[in-house]
Amino acid sequence: xxxxxxxxxxxxxxxxxxxxxxxxxxxxxxxxxxxxxxxxxxxxxxxxxxxxxxxxxxxxxxxxxxxxxxxxxxxxxxxxxxxxxxxxxxxxxxxxxxxxxxxxxxxxxxxxxxxxxxxxxxxxxxxxxxxxxxxxxxxxxxxxxxxxxxxxxxxxxxxxxxxxxxxxxxxxxxxxxxxxxxxxxxxxxxxxxxxxxxxxxxxxxxxxxxxxxxxxxx
Numbered sequence: 001x002x003x004x005x006x007x008x009x010x011x012x013x014x015x016x017x018x019x020x021x022x023x024x025x026x027x028x029x030x031x032x033x034x035x036x037x038x039x040x041x042x043x044x045x046x047x048x049x050x051x052x053x054x055x056x057x058x059x060x061x062x063x064x065x066x067x068x069x070x071x072x073x074x075x076x077x078x079x080x081x082x083x084x085x086x087x088x089x090x091x092x093x094x095x096x097x098x099x100x101x102x103x104x105x106x107x108x109x110x111x112x113x114x115x116x117x118x119x120x121x122x123x124x125x126x127x128x129x130x131x132x133x134x135x136x137x138x139x140x141x142x143x144x145x146x147x148x149x150x151x152x153x154x155x156x157x158x159x160x161x162x163x164x165x166x167x168x169x170x171x172x173x174x175x176x177x178x179x180x181x182x183x184x185x186x187x188x189x190x191x192x193x194x195x196x197x198x199x200x201x202x203x204x205x206x207x208x209x210x211x212x213x214x215x216x217x218x
Contacts, residue, residue, distance in 0.1 A: 011160030014193035
């Protein structure tokens with residue numbers, strides 16, 4: 001199991017190969033064993049494939065291209081962002097740009113790089129996670145546990161994924177496509193599929209040593 005945890009990292013290039021529905025069902029069912037407060041199991045997930053995925057992608061890209069994306073349903077990061085988080089974010093971003101040979105001043109290429117989020121990076125499956133609109137922090141904790149189970153389950157079956165907060169800027173559009181009411185909060189998306197051997201999938205940001213985030217008390 002530890003090997004599976006270590007193998008999980010974001011994949012951003014996928015084979016044009018369908019993922020069997022039964023396999024997805026087994027992973028999602030297993031992921032439902034995630035812990036949640038008083039067994040509340042607040043998570044909901046929409047699985048998009050084929051026309052439903054392509055239709056959403058088309059509309060999200062149209063909004064992106066015309067600068068008509070909206071705002072996320074919730075604030076993800078502390079504002080202002082702590083400097084140490086900024087440093088790590090920059091290092092991760094620069095690493096991807098360098099791998100794709102995108103220069104600092106190539107704004108068009110950087111924009112196209114970000115646009116890939118709204119295509120689910122070409123993955124055959126797109127997942128949309130949502131909670132009730134007045135969800136509290138604990139509900140997000142439960143959702144995170146559920147999502148991590150899914151990502152580890154995918155790795156165990158030879159699949160890859162990339163969780164995507166970025167698509168929440170199209171939350172109203174997503175609700176429209178999924179026939180969801182205003183009582184549902186779009187938490188994030190996730191690209192899912194069989195990863196390619198592309199260099200972009202070999203990129204793994206540096207992870208912190210234990211000394212940076214663990215304190216021992218005897």
